[in-house]
Amino acid sequence: MDGYMKFKAQVLKLFNDGGYVLDFGTKSFSDFSIDSIGIDIIDKYGGLSKGKSLNALLNDSNYHNSLKFVFDLVDYYESLYDDYMDDMKDIEKAKMLKNIKLYLNDNYSREEYFIKIDDHQIMNNDYIRRLTSTMLKSSDKFGAESIGLSKDLLESVMKRILEKRNVSYKIEKNKRTVDADMNVLTSKVFNELHLSHKTKNKNIDPSINEYASAILGNLRMITENMNKLRNEFGTGHGKGEKQPGSINIPPRYANLMIGSVSTMITFLIETYDYLYED
Incomplete structure (x- = not known):
């Protein structure tokens, strides 16, 4: 050296x-x-x-x-x-x-190189906006990495929200204690933020309940499909030469993913702050 x-x-x-x-x-x-x-x-x-x-x-x-x-x-x-x-x-x-x-x-x-997440700032919307901007600038060369980072960032934010509420995101699977998958995490976070039927949507203004519930349902679909897309095109899994993930995803789709996830993260953080921060 x-x-x-x-x-x-x-x-x-x-x-x-x-x-x-x-x-x-x-x-x-x-x-x-x-x-x-x-x-x-x-x-x-x-x-x-x-x-x-x-x-x-x-x-x-x-x-x-x-x-x-x-x-x-x-x-x-x-x-x-x-x-x-x-x-x-x-x-x-x-x-x-x-x-x-x-x-x-x-x-x-x-x-x-691709950008790493700063765990100390993931509940800071200014940081999320700057990180999103960096990912968008890099999506032409780092499309797959963008998908992986988007998924990891959303997962980190949801875990941080649950940690702040003292709610465990661990589950038992095959006699082992593991982190819950994205679907379970999303359900737990939506429950904690009173955005689910289980909590009677009590954090949603009744005057917009019908429309807000539909939008929130679409947000939940983002997490479900993002996980599938990440498995196909994202990083973190070995890929054969002919598999989709061995070819970089077109930038416009990476940008769609980044934008959608960023919007969801911002909404979750703002909702958490509205409910629990002074």
């Missing part, structure tokens, strides 16, 4: 200036890191400065996240940073940038 240590040192020297990273403010740096790797690195590393947060990320065990973040930072530097052309008149900075790009070229493959 000697090469990585030199790479890290040059990244910090080029981009970190006394705790500042390029022209980022704290919020814009957090947003940038979420868009890049799905994680707010300032929040993750305990509210450190931007420069120290970058250093912490580069020291993290997730090597690929570090490379992805630097890859996007270089792209920002070259395309959007106002002082880039002036910096390139500095021979030392120009040489550091060249070395950083050479290391990325040898060690980073964009196709191997």
